[in-house]
Structure formats: C-alpha cells, structure tokens
Amino acid sequence: MISTPQAIDRFASQLPFGVKAAVYEGTRAPTVWRRDALARDYANPDALRKLASQIKQHTIEHLDQYLEQAAEKLSANGVEVLFAETSERAKELALHVMQRESVKVVVKSKSMLSEELHLNAFLQKNGIQAVETDLGEYIIQIDDDIPSHIVKPIVHKNRRDIAKSFEREGLGDYNDDPQTITHRARKHLRREFLRADCGMTGANFVSAESGRMALVTNEGNARWCVTAPRLHIAMIGIEKLVPRDRDLGVMLNLLARSAVGQQLTIYTQFLNGPRSPGKDGPEKMTVIFVDNGRSRVLGSNCNEILRCIRCGACQNVCPVYRQASGHAYRATYQGPVGAVLSPLLAGKDFAKYADLPKASSLCGACNEVCPVDIPIPDLLLRLRDKAFTEGASEAKRGTPPMAPYAWLATHPQVWRAGIKASNLGNSLPLKLSPIPAMQRWLGPRDLPPFRGGAFREWMQDRKNPPA
Numbered sequence: 001m002i003s004t005p006q007a008i009d010r011f012a013s014q015l016p017f018g019v020k021a022a023v024y025e026g027t028r029a030p031t032v033w034r035r036d037a038l039a040r041d042y043a044n045p046d047a048l049r050k051l052a053s054q055i056k057q058h059t060i061e062h063l064d065q066y067l068e069q070a071a072e073k074l075s076a077n078g079v080e081v082l083f084a085e086t087s088e089r090a091k092e093l094a095l096h097v098m099q100r101e102s103v104k105v106v107v108k109s110k111s112m113l114s115e116e117l118h119l120n121a122f123l124q125k126n127g128i129q130a131v132e133t134d135l136g137e138y139i140i141q142i143d144d145d146i147p148s149h150i151v152k153p154i155v156h157k158n159r160r161d162i163a164k165s166f167e168r169e170g171l172g173d174y175n176d177d178p179q180t181i182t183h184r185a186r187k188h189l190r191r192e193f194l195r196a197d198c199g200m201t202g203a204n205f206v207s208a209e210s211g212r213m214a215l216v217t218n219e220g221n222a223r224w225c226v227t228a229p230r231l232h233i234a235m236i237g238i239e240k241l242v243p244r245d246r247d248l249g250v251m252l253n254l255l256a257r258s259a260v261g262q263q264l265t266i267y268t269q270f271l272n273g274p275r276s277p278g279k280d281g282p283e284k285m286t287v288i289f290v291d292n293g294r295s296r297v298l299g300s301n302c303n304e305i306l307r308c309i310r311c312g313a314c315q316n317v318c319p320v321y322r323q324a325s326g327h328a329y330r331a332t333y334q335g336p337v338g339a340v341l342s343p344l345l346a347g348k349d350f351a352k353y354a355d356l357p358k359a360s361s362l363c364g365a366c367n368e369v370c371p372v373d374i375p376i377p378d379l380l381l382r383l384r385d386k387a388f389t390e391g392a393s394e395a396k397r398g399t400p401p402m403a404p405y406a407w408l409a410t411h412p413q414v415w416r417a418g419i420k421a422s423n424l425g426n427s428l429p430l431k432l433s434p435i436p437a438m439q440r441w442l443g444p445r446d447l448p449p450f451r452g453g454a455f456r457e458w459m460q461d462r463k464n465p466p467a
C-alpha cells in the first residue's frame with residue numbers, strides 16, 4: 001500500500017515513462033500531491049496562509065519604511081546598498097560595481113529578477129562572462145532557451161534533451177542517466193565557482209529588522225556563489241521584504257511546501273553582510289534593490305500580486321498552464337502569476353500582454369493553493385476590465401479578432417461544415433507546416449486530436465439509444 005508521496009516517487013521512478021505518467025496523473029502531479037500532504041503537518045494550515053498574507057500585505061503597504069530600515073541595517077553590516085528604479089539602471093549599477101572590482105567571470109544563482117532584466121546578455125555585451133549554476137538555469141543557458149516555470153525552469157525538457165546538450169557542450173559522450181548528468185554538471189560547475197570573481201544571487205526574503213537575507217536552493221549553488229568568489233552582488237526586487245526575522249520562519253515554511261512539496265529546502269542560508277572577524281563570507285557585498293515597475297503595481301488596484309513569493313504552486317495546478325506550457329505566455333513570469341504580473345510590469349507596453357489575463361478559466365485553483373492567498377481570479381478580472389476600458393484592441397494584442405468567430409458562431413450550417421473540415425486536420429502533418437510560428441509552437445508539443453462534433457454525436461446517441 002502506498003502511503004506517502006515519497007513512496008509514490010520511489011515506486012514511479014522504477015516504471016517505464018508512459019506508466020509513470022499514468023501513476024502521476026492518477027495521483028495528480030507529484031509536487032501538488034506532496035504539497036497537499038504536507039499541509040496536514042499543521043492543525044490549521046489556512047491560518048498560516050492568512051498570517052503570511054497579512055505579513056506580506058502589511059509590508060507592501062509600508063514598503064518605503066521597511067526599505068529604509070533594511071538599507072540602514074545592511075549598511076551598518078558593511079554592505080553597499082544601491083537602489084535602481086528601472087531595469088537599465090539596475091544593470092548599469094551591477095556593471096559599474098563589477099568593473100570597479102575588475103570582475104571577469106560571474107557565477108549566478110537562480111534569480112527570476114535577473115531573467116526579467118535580461119542580465120546575462122547585458123553582461124556578455126560588456127565583456128563579463130556570466131555562468132548560471134542552478135542546473136536547470138545552466139541547461140537553459142547552454143541551450144539559449146528561456147525558462148518555462150518559475151521554480152522548474154526546464155520542465156519542458158526531458159533527460160534525453162539534456163544528454164544531447166551536454167554532449168554538444170563537450171561534457172561527455174551521450175548519456176541520459178540522470179545521475180551521470182548531475183555528476184557531470186557538478187564537476188563542470190565546481191571549476192566555474194573556483195575561477196569566478198563575483199557571485200550573483202537574488203534573495204527569497206529580506207528582513208527589514210536585521211537586514212538578514214534568506215536564500216534557498218535545493219542544489220547548494222547559492223552557497224557556493226556567496227562563499228567562493230571574493231565579491232557578492234544581490235539583486236533584489238523591492239517587494240521581497242518582510243518586517244521581522246521571525247516572519248522568515250512563516251515564509252520559509254510555506255515557500256518550500258508550496259514550491260516543491262518539501263518541509264524545507266535542502267539549503268537555507270541567512271546572510272547579513274560580508275566577511276568580518278569571526279564571520280565567514282565574501283570580502284565585499286553589494287545589494288541592489290530593484291523597482292522596475294513594482295511601485296507602479298503598488299499604486300494599482302492589483303497590488304496584492306506583490307505578495308507573491310514565487311513558489312510556482314499556481315502554475316502547477318493551473319489547467320491552462322498545464323496544457324499550454326510556460327513558453328505560451330511569452331514572458332518571464334508564466335501561468336496565473338505571470339498572467340497578472342507580466343501586463344502590470346510592462347507599464348506602457350501593457351497592450352503587449354493584455355491578452356494574458358484571458359488565459360484562464362477562472363476556476364480558482366490558483367487562489368486555493370497560493371500560500372499568501374492572492375485573489376488571482378479577481379486580479380485577472382480587473383486586468384480584463386483595464387484592457388477593455390483602455391481599448392487595447394484584440395488585433396493590437398496579437399490575438400485573433402473575434403468578429404469572424406462571432407459570425408461563424410451565429411451561422412450554424414457554416415459552423416457544422418467547419419467542424420467537419422477541422423476533423424481533417426488530425427491527419428495533416430502539422431509539424432511540417434511551412435509557417436515558422438507554427439513550427440516553433442509545434443516543435444516541442446503534440447496537438448491533441450481535434451474532437452470537433454463529438455458532443456453532438458454523443459447527444460444524438462442519447463436521443464436514439466440502441467434497442
């Protein structure tokens with residue numbers, strides 16, 4: 001009898017791929033299953049969620065005060081503290097610090113903010129080599145790809161894809177054994193840690209009370225980034241603050257459970273300054289607090305999204321994300337959180353992402369699992385309303401105009417003929433389509449067979465049951 005999520009993982013790992021997928025589907029995705037099981041550690045998990053929500057909402061409503069307090073504490077601890085209002089300014093500041101410290105190679109821990117700023121390309125253009133050290137992010141980097149999930153950036157790849165990439169990069173002959181892949185990555189990345197001049201990280205949380213930063217990873221790469229190189233730069237979104245050290249306990253408990261279904265991440269690290277007598281760490285430390293549109297979000301009617309702790313739980317349960325995959329969102333943040341955050345952070349380019357809030361059935365699963373109780377469906381409706389009132393037209397947003405659809409839907413004969421014709425699409429080799437956008441879309445995906453008209457046939461059969 002399988003009684004724990006870990007036992008399911010162990011059992012499923014021995015099975016052929018197709019059977020494994022069926023086992024996981026039967027028990028829901030493993031992360032979701034584990035998350036649900038761990039919630040039972042608490043007598044009243046909802047109370048913890050409400051507390052986390054209140055802590056984060058209080059913080060963003062007093063952000064100016066807590067930012068000032070955190071900056072004072074960090075400075076007193078010997079950290080250089082800088083503020084950047086825009087993406088360009090944040091990158092300039094990071095480059096300035098690196099050039100001042102004669103940095104040539106940077107090792108980076110996973111950071112969604114860095115993805116948001118497109119930092120790697122900028123550093124490379126300015127003669128600084130950036131090496132991602134989270135295994136998923138490293139694979140994204142060598143494949144010149146983009147992440148498709150906040151926590152699991154290569155959820156769209158399998159071990160055979162990764163083995164081919166490693167072979168291409170000269171990390172060994174083709175071998176798709178997961179242990180071999182991770183050993184090869186470890187050997188390669190250790191050399192990078194040791195030759196780097198600078199380590200870059202984000203921070204999962206920063207306590208305003210002490211300036212203490214919390215960094216969590218399951219691979220220990222953030223620990224390497226802040227101990228091996230002589231300089232540490234942390235680029236942190238201004239919404240990452242919490243008021244007190246004790247709030248970190250609440251947040252860390254919820255983050256690991258919601259993100260990966262663990263009680264705690266394997267490596268949880270607290271930093272509050274550079275090396276000093278009796279204290280280990282980098283020789284120098286710089287913190288850059290980045291706004292990049294967050295103040296604007298704070299002043300909007302969707303500011304609850306700034307509570308987000310980037311756990312990815314809403315992505316794991318979203319029926320749209322799970323079918324469309326992260327790349328369909330065309331933005332750094334995907335899934336329900338991305339459908340809210342991407343248009344808001346885009347500012348004057350709101351129209352570019354104004355279609356994303358429509359990528360939701362409003363089923364509410366995202367809100368149900370969100371550890372900080374963000375009312376995502378409500379925010380999606382507010383953004384749909386904003387798109388409508390600002391007249392971000394369908395055509396401008398790159399989505400198909402609805403007028404032809406309306407005509408089709410109101411002409412039943414044409415509709416039925418269209419459905420019949422669409423069934424033919426199942427036998428067309430769509431992957432060989434000459435349209436580049438179609439090729440890109442269908443390259444990593446298989447379209448489920450079109451089942452047009454199935455409902456009508458089913459209804460017809462019900463009306464005429466066999467004698």
Ligand code: SF4
Pocket residue numbers: 150258307308309310311312313314315337366369370371372373374
């Ligand atoms: S919106 Fe909630 S569930 Fe989604 S990533 Fe943020 S904290 Fe996690």
